[in-house]
Amino acid sequence: MNLLELTYDQLVAQFHQCYAKGGFHAAALYRAFYSQAECDPARLPAFAAAPELARRVRADLETARPAIVDQCSQDGVTKLLFRLADGLAVETVVVPMTRHTTVCISCQVGCRMGCRLCETGRMGLRRSLSAAEIVGQVHAVKIGLGLDVRNVVFMGMGEPLDNFEPVVQAIRVLEDQRGLDIAKRRITVSTCGRVDGIRRLAALNWPQLKLAVSLNAADDQTRSDLMPINRQYDLADLKQALRDYPLARGNVLLMEYVLIAGVNDSDDDARHLADYLEGLTARLNLIVYNPRLESPYAAPSPERLQRFHQALVARKVFVRLRRSKGAGIRAACGQLGAAFNLEQPASACR
Ligand code: SF4
Numbered sequence: 001m002n003l004l005e006l007t008y009d010q011l012v013a014q015f016h017q018c019y020a021k022g023g024f025h026a027a028a029l030y031r032a033f034y035s036q037a038e039c040d041p042a043r044l045p046a047f048a049a050a051p052e053l054a055r056r057v058r059a060d061l062e063t064a065r066p067a068i069v070d071q072c073s074q075d076g077v078t079k080l081l082f083r084l085a086d087g088l089a090v091e092t093v094v095v096p097m098t099r100h101t102t103v104c105i106s107c108q109v110g111c112r113m114g115c116r117l118c119e120t121g122r123m124g125l126r127r128s129l130s131a132a133e134i135v136g137q138v139h140a141v142k143i144g145l146g147l148d149v150r151n152v153v154f155m156g157m158g159e160p161l162d163n164f165e166p167v168v169q170a171i172r173v174l175e176d177q178r179g180l181d182i183a184k185r186r187i188t189v190s191t192c193g194r195v196d197g198i199r200r201l202a203a204l205n206w207p208q209l210k211l212a213v214s215l216n217a218a219d220d221q222t223r224s225d226l227m228p229i230n231r232q233y234d235l236a237d238l239k240q241a242l243r244d245y246p247l248a249r250g251n252v253l254l255m256e257y258v259l260i261a262g263v264n265d266s267d268d269d270a271r272h273l274a275d276y277l278e279g280l281t282a283r284l285n286l287i288v289y290n291p292r293l294e295s296p297y298a299a300p301s302p303e304r305l306q307r308f309h310q311a312l313v314a315r316k317v318f319v320r321l322r323r324s325k326g327a328g329i330r331a332a333c334g335q336l337g338a339a340f341n342l343e344q345p346a347s348a349c350r
Contacts, residue, residue: 002062003033004132004139005169008178018060019053027178029057034179037143039063065136066090068144079336082140084109084133088126090157091336092137100150105137107167108158110337113192115227117216117258119292120157120337128158131169138180149180153188155212157337160189161197168204184208188254195233198241207248213238214256217264218272226263235276242280252318253282259308260289261300270308274315284312284319 001014008030015026028046032038039061041047041054066082069089073079078094090106110123142149152174154160160167167189174182190212191197201211217223223230233241242253257273259265277284286309289299300308305321312319 001057001060002132003030003039004063004065004135005130005173007172007176019056021053025050025053025057030178033063034139034143037139062132065139065144066133068140080137080141082106082137084129090129090133090137092141092156093336094141094145094147097151099148101141101147102151102153103138103141103149104153104155105134106156106158106336107134107154107160107163107170111158112162113159113194113227113229115192115214115216115229117226117260117289117292117295117297122292123337125158125162128163129166131166131173134166134170135173135180138174138182142180149182151186151188152182153190153212155188155190159192159194161191161194161201164197164200168201171206171209185210185248185251188212190214190254190256192227193229193233193238195237195241198238198245202241202245205246207246207251210251210254211245212254212256213242214258215273215276216256216258216260218269218276222264222269226260239276239280242282247281251281253280255280255282255284256287257284258287258289259300259305261298261304263297265300265304265308267307267311270311271315274312274317277317282318284317285322286312286319287322 003011006014011030012023012026015021025046028044029041032044038044041057042051047054064085066084068080069083070081071078076096080092080094081089082092083089088109090109092106093104095102095104106129108128109126111120112125113121115121138149138152141147154167171184171187174180174187175184184206185208188210189201192214216226218235220230220234223235245253247253255277288305289297291297291299309319309321
């Protein structure tokens, strides 16, 4: 029984099944774990009259979350290195916002999607994380470090829709109001364009959830060069899945476009992009490329960036220029998982 992968209702069901007990003890345990990381039932007043139950629950409980073994900060952005129980590691980024904190979490050790502009993609996939390992990153930041986490984005290492069930279960736990209480409208799942996963997510009918798509090119040839997933699900497939995706009023798809000099930043690219976005309820985020280690790509000049942006504004595209924070500590978009030794993670500061 792992508290990090159970919603409150699931914990109550387990208490019924295993101990023939109801919500009273489960509620006390869940509240204590998700407010102060207390997980010894014997120390909770609710269990004072039931020491045998406390002993049995303690014996059945698994609560160990991934351990923070290193951290590194720049400009307020902090990159955390988490060691998992089997010795592998993932990185998590903590981004301070005006009044609260956003946590960018990882869902896999490495990634098998192979996007060429991404550091994690070079690692290949070592393994996917469990729901508990995913929730554990947020628990460690919100409860362990005491930060006011309001937003969670699945934009760290890994492709969330390539680890579908654990990610969905993690979202259920994250949004539980008796626990971490992070509403779906504050959770963003980011995909490289796994159309199969987008359709499975759509079938859950969670219209408040935010869905981000790394688009990066609006013609199939360029996109297939940058993102191999496009050879399996091309831009037309992706657009149809996005049109079918259920969105609550006020919610929009977040289309991420990383601008790379000479690759996807021409006037023609801007025109293709504006054409592609027509008919989608979407906001476009333009992000200047952060070169990964030994990258063959470069960032566009400020002038090219402005020209690209203006071309989209002229086409009435809902567009924002986003600056990636944390590039200096390799915590920015596409830079996670750089050169650390997966078996012996040593430093978040490379
Ligand atoms: S961009 Fe995302 S999906 Fe693509 S390789 Fe990197 S982590 Fe994987």
